[in-house]
Structures are given as structure tokens and as C-alpha cells.
Amino acid sequence: MFSSGMAIAIIGAVLAALVAGIGSAKGVGMVGEAAAGVVAEDPSKFSKVLILQLLPGTQGLYGLLTTVLVLSQLGVLSGAPLNLTVAQGWAYFGACLPIMIVGYFSAIAQARAAVAGVGIVAKNPSQNGKAITMAAMVETYAILALLVSILVVNGLK
Amino acid sequence: MKDTEYAFAVARIRSNENKLLSSATVESAITASDYNEALKVFADSGYADFANEDEEKILTEKQREAFELIYSTAPDKKCIDFLIVKNDFHNFKAILKSMVQNKSVDGLLLTPSIVDTKDAVKAVTEKQFDRLPEKFVESVKKAYDVLVTTLDGQLCDMVLDKACLEMILGLAKESKDAFAVSLANKMTALYDIKIAMRCMRTGKDESFVMDSLAKCDVLDVSRLAKASISGEDTFYEYVKFLSLGNLAECVRKSYAAFEKEIDDILIDSVKDAKYHCLGLAPLAAYYFAVENEVKTVRIILSCKKNGMSVETIRERVRKLYV
Numbered sequence: 017m018f019s020s021g022m023a024i025a026i027i028g029a030v031l032a033a034l035v036a037g038i039g040s041a042k043g044v045g046m047v048g049e050a051a052a053g054v055v056a057e058d059p060s061k062f063s064k065v066l067i068l069q070l071l072p073g074t075q076g077l078y079g080l081l082t083t084v085l086v087l088s089q090l091g092v093l094s095g096a097p098l099n100l101t102v103a104q105g106w107a108y109f110g111a112c113l114p115i116m117i118v119g120y121f122s123a124i125a126q127a128r129a130a131v132a133g134v135g136i137v138a139k140n141p142s143q144n145g146k147a148i149t150m151a152a153m154v155e156t157y158a159i160l161a162l163l164v165s166i167l168v169v170n171g172l173k
Numbered sequence: 174m175k176d177t178e179y180a181f182a183v184a185r186i187r188s189n190e191n192k193l194l195s196s197a198t199v200e201s202a203i204t205a206s207d208y209n210e211a212l213k214v215f216a217d218s219g220y221a222d223f224a225n226e227d228e229e230k231i232l233t234e235k236q237r238e239a240f241e242l243i244y245s246t247a248p249d250k251k252c253i254d255f256l257i258v259k260n261d262f263h264n265f266k267a268i269l270k271s272m273v274q275n276k277s278v279d280g281l282l283l284t285p286s287i288v289d290t291k292d293a294v295k296a297v298t299e300k301q302f303d304r305l306p307e308k309f310v311e312s313v314k315k316a317y318d319v320l321v322t323t324l325d326g327q328l329c330d331m332v333l334d335k336a337c338l339e340m341i342l343g344l345a346k347e348s349k350d351a352f353a354v355s356l357a358n359k360m361t362a363l364y365d366i367k368i369a370m371r372c373m374r375t376g377k378d379e380s381f382v383m384d385s386l387a388k389c390d391v392l393d394v395s396r397l398a399k400a401s402i403s404g405e406d407t408f409y410e411y412v413k414f415l416s417l418g419n420l421a422e423c424v425r426k427s428y429a430a431f432e433k434e435i436d437d438i439l440i441d442s443v444k445d446a447k448y449h450c451l452g453l454a455p456l457a458a459y460y461f462a463v464e465n466e467v468k469t470v471r472i473i474l475s476c477k478k479n480g481m482s483v484e485t486i487r488e489r490v491r492k493l494y495v
């Protein structure tokens with residue numbers, strides 16, 4: 017039987033993958049639509065727009081990484097769950113918040129930047145490096161959020 | 174509608190923008206030694222091979238293809254109706270006048286249009302106005318009544334022109350897109366000024382001018398009507414006050430310069446869409462760009478055919494989107 021603290025911590029861990037994953041799915045889908053528009057006119061640009069489409073997908077992976085880390089630390093994966101107090105449960109929940117929230121919004125923001133990049137590739141394919149760089153800048157904030165989540169989770173050991 | 178739903182459409186438009194005429198090609202065509210040389214410039218640039226087909230047919234097809242592209246990709250088809258509704262009103266004018274004069278309407282109708290041209294001809298010639306979409310019924314019926322009662326084509330045009338401007342603005346507002354509403358407001362204002370100038374030149378009275386103008390958010394129609402009956406200087410001052418490009422200066426130049434300035438102001442207004450990566454703006458701007466491009470090619474070829482000077486052609490050629 018799980019304690020209330022464990023339930024709160026598990027909800028936090030699941031939401032980290034869920035919310036960041038929704039953001040990534042929305043983002044990758046949005047860039048995919050734009051990429052399809054370019055490929056419909058010029059199939060040779062497929063590889064260039066594919067990189068842009070992949071960029072907003074990383075936030076979902078960061079969410080998953082945080083979830084696995086938390087679940088592993090809670091002993092859920094090894095089948096020996098810890099007995100957490102409510103306060104400890106909320107602490108794990110809080111640790112998941114950075115990647116949960118920043119992951120979602122940065123995936124959407126990165127997708128918009130990537131869609132603009134797809135426009136650059138459509139008009140001037142030789143400039144795709146710049147398009148990728150501009151969209152990749154948004155990644156910084158998702159990485160920072162992941163870092164904060166990992167540091168807090170590790171600090172709760 | 175969310176702007177993100179336009180991702181596919183905008184990407185296709187961006188790809189197609191590469192096919193628009195460049196200013197270098199237009200300049201080469203303007204400075205071409207003669208008509209055949211200008212045709213060669215357009216063929217070499219990959220724009221169109223006018224040698225093997227009727228040029229008018231090619232240009233009409235270009236416009237139809239542009240509309241087909243934005244229509245097939247736009248997530249909400251109704252949002253783009255405001256761009257083509259003027260063709261419908263042109264068609265109604267042509268059908269009504271041909272009907273009264275007992276002439277054929279062949280070759281006078283424009284596409285793309287909201288109402289299929291065959292349906293429009295059938296509904297109007299058989300006086301079955303109710304067969305038209307509801308939004309057109311009242312204005313077409315009114316124009317028909319005016320034309321058969323007075324046999325005055327100008328009055329008929331006045332009814333339909335006003336209805337057209339009101340519908341452009343109404344359809345843009347229905348789309349709830351800020352870019353479409355702003356563009357439709359500007360279009361309405363510019364065409365209102367054009368109507369008012371025509372009224373000024375033909376000495377119409379204030380009530381006639383007021384009846385001809387459509388309300389919009391850019392200008393006060395009653396002030397415009399008053400300015401148009403107060404002489405060219407007052408009209409010039411009011412247009413200058415509106416700060417619409419060089420339109421005021423063009424009031425004192427030729428009618429051709431005035432019309433060119435209207436097109437240039439509109440193309441300048443849509444140029445902002447180059448920086449929109451999502452939404453309706455790039456689609457509307459692309460259609461405007463193609464429309465302008467077709468007009469430019471038509472002007473160059475027709476001027477070259479008539480042996481006009483490079484300076485005259487340059488004065489008439491419209492600004493390009495790219």
C-alpha cells in the first residue's frame with residue numbers, strides 16, 4: 017500500500033512526462049504540418065525540414081527522463097517503494113514542476129520558431145543552418161528546467 | 174481560428190513565393206526593345222511562355238491557380254472570400270448590363286468568384302435572384318431595378334460598388350482575423366476615395382456621393398463626401414490628412430497615377446505579411462501579390478504592343494510584393 021506522500025510524488029513524476037510530452041506532441045505536429053507544406057512543393061527539402069520538426073520533441077524526452085529518475089529514486093521501478101511523508105511527496109512534486117511547465121511552453125515556443133524556420137528553408141534552403149540555430153536557442157530554457165528538476169530530485173535523496 | 178492551423182498553408186505559400194516575378198525580371202521586360210523581346214524575358218525567367226498560348230489565358234490561369242492554392246490549403250475557406258468577392262460584383266455588373274443591352278456576356282466575366290459564373294448568369298438573366306447566395310440577393314435585385322428603371326449604368330455600378338465594399342469589410346470581419354479586417358478597411362477607404370474622386374470629376378451632388386460610399390474605420394465618409402463637392406483643393410487637403418502614401422499628390426496627377434498609387438498602397442500594406450510565419454496574412458498577401466503581378470505583366474505587354482516609351486511603362490507598373 018502506497019503512502020499519501022508517495023501518491024503525490026508519483027502524480028508529480030507522471031505529470032512531468034505527460035505535460036512536457038503534450039507540449040512536444042503539439043510542437044512536433046505543428047512543425048510537421050509546415051514541413052509537409054514545403055515537401056508538397058519540393059520533396060528534395062525533406063531532410064532539411066525534418067531536423068526542424070524534431071527540435072520541439074526533446075522536451076518530451078526531458079519529461080520522461082525526470083519521470084524515470086523520480087520513480088527510480090522512489091523505489092517504484094525496483095518494486096520496493098519508499099514510505100514518504102506528505103511533505104516529502106510534495107517536495108518530489110515540486111521537483112517535477114520546472115520540466116513540467118517549462119517543457120510544455122518551451123516546446124510550443126520552439127515549434128513556432130521552427131515553423132518560421134521552415135519558411136526560411138522554403139524560400140532559401142541554403143540558410144537552413146540559421147533556421148535551426150534560431151529554433152534551437154529555445155532549447156536552452158528546457159535544458160535549464162531539466163537541470164533544476166534533476167538537481168532538486170538528487171537533493172531529496 | 175488559431176493561427177497555428179495555417180502552418181501547412183503558409184509553408185506552401187512560402188515555397189510558391191519563390192516563383193513570383195523578381196524586380197530584375199520586371200525591369201528587363203520594361204527595358205526590352207520590343208514586345209517580342211519582353212515575351213522572351215518572361216519566358217527565360219520561367220514565368221510563362223507566351224509564345225505558344227494566348228497571353229490573357231495564361232494570366233487568368235495564373236490568378237486562378239493562386240486562388241486555388243490558397244483555397245485548397247486554407248483551414249477555413251470562408252476566411253478568404255473577402256479577397257475575391259469583388260470579382261462577383263464585377264460579374265453581376267457585366268451580366269446586368271449585357272442583359273439590358275441584349276449582348277453576350279462571353280469573355281466579360283472574372284474568376285475566381287464566390288458564385289459560379291454560369292450560376293450567376295442563369296440566376297440574373299432568368300431574374301431568379303433568390304437562387305444567388307443570400308448575401309448577394311438584395312444588392313443585385315436593387316441594381317437590376319435601378320438599371321431597368323433608369324437605364325443608367327452608372328447608377329447600377331454605384332449600387333453594386335457600395336455593396337461590394339460593404340461585403341469585403343463584412344466578410345473580413347466575419348473571419349475575425351485582424352490582418353484581414355485591417356486590409357479590408359484600407360481597401361474600402363481607398364476605393365471610397367476613388368469613387369469620391371470620380372464623383373468630384375463628374376460634378377455629382379453630396380447625396381449621390383454619400384449614397385455611393387461604404388463606411389469603414391479609416392475615414393469619415395461624410396467628410397469625404399463634403400470634400401468631394403467642395404473642389405479639388407479641399408479634396409486634396411482631406412486625402413492628404415488621411416496620410417495614405419502619396420495618394421493626395423496623385424489626386425492632382427492623372428487618373429492612371431491615382432489608380433497605380435492605390436495598388437501600391439495596398440501592396441505595401443500586405444508586405445508586413447512576410448514576417449508572419451502563421452495565420453491568414455501570408456495567404457492574403459500572396460493572392461494580392463499574384464494579382465498585382467498579373468496586372469504588371471498585362472501593363473508591360475500591352476504598353477510594349479503599343480510601342481510606348483520605357484518611362485511611360487515605368488510610371489504605370491505596380492510595386493512588387495517580393
